Amino acid sequence: MKLTDGEKRMLDGAEGPALARALDYVVQLGDAFGAERLTDVSYVHYPAEMSIYRGSVEELVEYAASGAKVAVPTTSSTLACDLDQWPRTGCPAALAGLQGRAVAAHRALGVLGTYTCTPQFLGFAPPRGAHIVSVESSAIIYFNSVLGARTNRGGFLTRYSAVCGKYPLMGYLLDGNRGGTHLFRCRLGAEDLRSPTDWSALGFHAGKFAGSEVPVFEGLPRPTHIDLLALGAALATSGSVTLFHAPPWTAEAGSVEAAFGGRIPKETRDVARADLDAAYDALTTIAPGEPVDFVSLGCPHLTLDGIRGIAEWLRGRAARVAEGVRLWCNTNRMTRAAAAWEGAVAAIEAAGGLVVSDSCPVESHMRLSTCREHGLAAPNVGAMVADSAKMARYVGDLIGCRTALAPRERCLEAAITGRFRGR
Amino acid sequence: MAVRTIRGRSVVRGTAEGEALVSSVPISFLGDVDMETGEIIAAGHPLRGMSIAGKVLVYPEAKGSSGGCVVLMSLAKAGRAPAAIVLMKPADFNIVEGAIVCGIPLLCEPEEDLLRTLPSGTPVRIGDVGNL
Numbered sequence A: 001m002k003l004t005d006g007e008k009r010m011l012d013g014a015e016g017p018a019l020a021r022a023l024d025y026v027v028q029l030g031d032a033f034g035a036e037r038l039t040d041v042s043y044v045h046y047p048a049e050m051s052i053y054r055g056s057v058e059e060l061v062e063y064a065a066s067g068a069k070v071a072v073p074t075t076s077s078t079l080a081c082d083l084d085q086w087p088r089t090g091c092p093a094a095l096a097g098l099q100g101r102a103v104a105a106h107r108a109l110g111v112l113g114t115y116t117c118t119p120q121f122l123g124f125a126p127p128r129g130a131h132i133v134s135v136e137s138s139a140i141i142y143f144n145s146v147l148g149a150r151t152n153r154g155g156f157l158t159r160y161s162a163v164c165g166k167y168p169l170m171g172y173l174l175d176g177n178r179g180g181t182h183l184f185r186c187r188l189g190a191e192d193l194r195s196p197t198d199w200s201a202l203g204f205h206a207g208k209f210a211g212s213e214v215p216v217f218e219g220l221p222r223p224t225h226i227d228l229l230a231l232g233a234a235l236a237t238s239g240s241v242t243l244f245h246a247p248p249w250t251a252e253a254g255s256v257e258a259a260f261g262g263r264i265p266k267e268t269r270d271v272a273r274a275d276l277d278a279a280y281d282a283l284t285t286i287a288p289g290e291p292v293d294f295v296s297l298g299c300p301h302l303t304l305d306g307i308r309g310i311a312e313w314l315r316g317r318a319a320r321v322a323e324g325v326r327l328w329c330n331t332n333r334m335t336r337a338a339a340a341w342e343g344a345v346a347a348i349e350a351a352g353g354l355v356v357s358d359s360c361p362v363e364s365h366m367r368l369s370t371c372r373e374h375g376l377a378a379p380n381v382g383a384m385v386a387d388s389a390k391m392a393r394y395v396g397d398l399i400g401c402r403t404a405l406a407p408r409e410r411c412l413e414a415a416i417t418g419r420f421r422g423r
Numbered sequence B: 001m002a003v004r005t006i007r008g009r010s011v012v013r014g015t016a017e018g019e020a021l022v023s024s025v026p027i028s029f030l031g032d033v034d035m036e037t038g039e040i041i042a043a044g045h046p047l048r049g050m051s052i053a054g055k056v057l058v059y060p061e062a063k064g065s066s067g068g069c070v071v072l073m074s075l076a077k078a079g080r081a082p083a084a085i086v087l088m089k090p091a092d093f094n095i096v097e098g099a100i101v102c103g104i105p106l107l108c109e110p111e112e113d114l115l116r117t118l119p120s121g122t123p124v125r126i127g128d129v130g131n132l
Helices: A005-011 A017-032 A054-064 A093-109 A137-147 A158-164 A196-210 A225-238 A256-260 A273-282 A304-316 A333-341 A344-350 A368-373 A389-398 A408-417 B068-077 B093-102
Strands: A038-040 A044-046 A074-076 A166-168 A182-186 A215-218 A267-271 A294-297 A326-331 A354-357 A383-386 A402-405 B004-006 B009-012 B016-022 B056-059 B084-087 B106-108 B123-126
Touching (some): A017 A038, A017 B009, A017 B093, A044 A158, A137 A225, A158 A166, A196 A215, A196 A225, A196 A267, A196 A273, A196 A389, A196 A402, A215 A256, A294 A408, A304 A326, A304 A333, A304 A344, A333 A344, A333 A354, A383 A389, A383 A408, A389 A402, B068 B093, B084 B093, B093 B106
Parallel strands (some): A044 A074, A182 A215, A326 A354, B004 B123, B056 B084, B084 B106
Antiparallel strands (some): A038 A166, B009 B106
């Protein structure tokens, strides 16, 4: 790889051992994939070390003690617990304590304590063409597709990119890798896509076929930003999709032809409402009428209007969450603070629900392996209803419970009746 | 037994020697491997009960969550990581990033079909032969 004189000096240790090591890792990554040179990145979304992986926190604490600092604005992804409310969520004290050590190390490194999967809604919305490094598949696909910023699926080296401010020029940073591969001709009207959960079902369906390539959606009705968030999160669940185009609603392609850049799709499929129904069915193992004990809303994390909507729904019905049911509304601490200020958090809590920040069920102590390690009941949840295909898919395996995918209203009905009545 | 040298595309630099452990099916570090011991724990896996610690681990391709990196790091900290990894197919970003940080040599697309020609237990050497 061709390095600039400044990069060569950094690699030789002129700016200290922490920077030299960080750059060496990033250069090795570029060499492994044949990148020609490095590029400066303007923003990093960092994989906050979760205390459910003990080794990773210890390694982080050691690293932070080396005196390394991030070189660019760096937000952090979700943790394994709510740092303030962990006792209310049933999180073991040992896990919360270990997580607190990670948070102190993040602060020492200069990482911002956002602890969210949706930094793009907290003011970190890089423009079209920006080179960034991000973890968290639902944020990665939103940055690439909706905003037109450029990132690969960041992994372990994200930390080192944050410290040296560099990433190899490769993968989705290059024009040639951003063209469409799979065409989905959507026979779907606004009546078929009535909620973000419907968009989530669409993404779950299409992701299976798109795999790790670039799907293009033709003929979708005008979406909201929450619809596109839901679509992307699900595409990156059933597939490992990093970028999609939905002309003319996404950043880079005004038309289907432009999205394919003159190339012929590898695969073309028609999509109808029946495909969405099949996605709902595939993620639903709770039969209509059966009891549920957990309702999870906010995957990805809820925005302020999402929390307000839940609060108003509960307040309008003077509803209470049924005995034995846990209702978690998952968000980040900045959004929770705003929702608390306007009274929405108090309304949800008065109804018996929780507004959980920093984390979510699937990242929490409720994972099967973590429950066993800490002597908690495993599985911790019997039957969970969620309004996101991503949540429904991962809790099935990681928490080991039965699941149902349903739009938010149906989820809230399940929370107050204690039963799933179907979608 | 004579030590066999394995050649291929050197993706993460380094040299290693050890007994080969050859899996005919993909391995996901998250879920398939015990984080503390390096034992393969996945139900139905052909190598279930075997340990990857100190082995030259040969398998078709990486699979599974990016959380696999964290498992690899835990194994490395516990001294239970593989000595080297050999993938029959090209590597994805995730496994490469994990191997770089953990200092585990990673070779891809070896010259011969090791899944057929290399029995587990054979002593092998990974040379730092550069990109072929």
